[in-house]
Amino acid sequence: MADHLLEQRRGNVSILTLNVPERRNALSPDLRARLYEALVAADEDPQVRALVLTGAGGHFSAGGDIGSMDVTRLAEGRTRMRRSHRLIRQLCSMGTPVVAAVEGWAAAGGLGVALACDSLVCSEAARFSANFGAVALLPDLGILHTLPRRVGVARARQLLLYGEPIEASEALRIGLVDQLAAPGQALEVALARAEALTHRAPLPLALTKALLAEGLEALLERECELQSQLFLSADHAEGKAAFLAKRPANFTGA
Template sequence: MRLITVSEHEATRVLTLDRPEARNAIDVPAREALRDELRRAVDDPAVRAVVLTGAGGTFCAGGDVRSMEGAAPDTVRARLAPLHDVVRLIAAGGTPVVAAVEGTAAGLGVSLAAVCDHVVTAEDARFVAAFGRIGLVPDGGLLWTLPRRVGSGAARDMLLFGAPVPASRAYEIGLADSLAPPGGALDAALERAAGAAALAPLAVAAAKRVLAGDDGLERLLEAECAEQAALFATADFAEGRAAFAGRRTPRFEGR
């Protein structure tokens, strides 16, 4: 099954999340496919920039809730491992990555966008980081990237209250770096990526390593594993999954 579509635009490689029937939700095979394609891009000297986008007018609806089940801590860690590799490859892999956001970036979709070096969003897009609606902690490094992008207050507002953030607000607070007309995010992202691709690649790679060089990200990813592994075993997560599948409001009991 095709999960990631790859295309070339001069020195820029476009990686497209390609599960439109699931609004590009990221299950474990999709995480692994994205990790592998990012690694190929970072290791290819002909690729000077990467654009990450989604098929079908949606960036990414988040993790695939239907593929999640309560699991042992080691299983949850295994589930997070390819996702954490994706975060490391984008944050410190040496190749500039530009996100092109159309439609919705929800949950893990926000995490993928926020870790990118530049986020282009369509003016009618929105960002939703309501992990608490299914009983999980934000993952994909979002507790590290989001406060660095938008500040502690705006990050807490998004993560603890879960309200949708329209593109105009995302641009205002720094979650998005530039706006594009509806349907125009990819073209704008390619233009931005071309600017990065024209710079000296070794210098750009060195700057990315230094920017991601403190060990705060590694500590965060380890803490994320511990918290998520514990939450997968809770009744609230089981209720969150059931409510999601039944398209109803969850009834959480704090256990």
């Protein structure tokens, strides 16, 4: 999996690139684990003062790998969620600040990863979506914590219930992202923001992040239990089948 996550260094800024462009950087369990390990290593490296997270092939990440969602027991669902939650905990609580550089789509779990970053830069061609309902799942990867803190509860409710895509200009207007860049330039703008953070005192940055993450842990525990149950629902099985067959789903509430 090493080639599915590229690592570069520009001065005191580390760049991590999700590199599965043929699948729009879908977040398979292996890729999530690899990204978690890279984030821990960067946070433990005193030479890394800021980090940029981006995606290859013109997209940030299309979200979870639907084909890998093969959960048949409650315990399996809990294990899957807890492994994913390591990644979100690390992004939100690690002392090193993280800037997301989004080109193309940041959808579902990909949006969750982007929202867990400290700053979010996107190109004018970026698109965002939290359409978890399409596969009969709860918004996860901490989105129910991070999204309301960016856009407010009322607007987050609408984005999550309807799952409608958001264009870059609207994302900036509502506070979903922090800065726009020209198409193809999100990484360069994000690198400039990360470079600015390398000149800030690191300890206050780390403590600020820790305080802002308060409340996340309790939400992730509830998310783990509820999503694990939804993995076993008939509607989730129907949602996966419909997604893979590229047809409308027929949900029954079971």
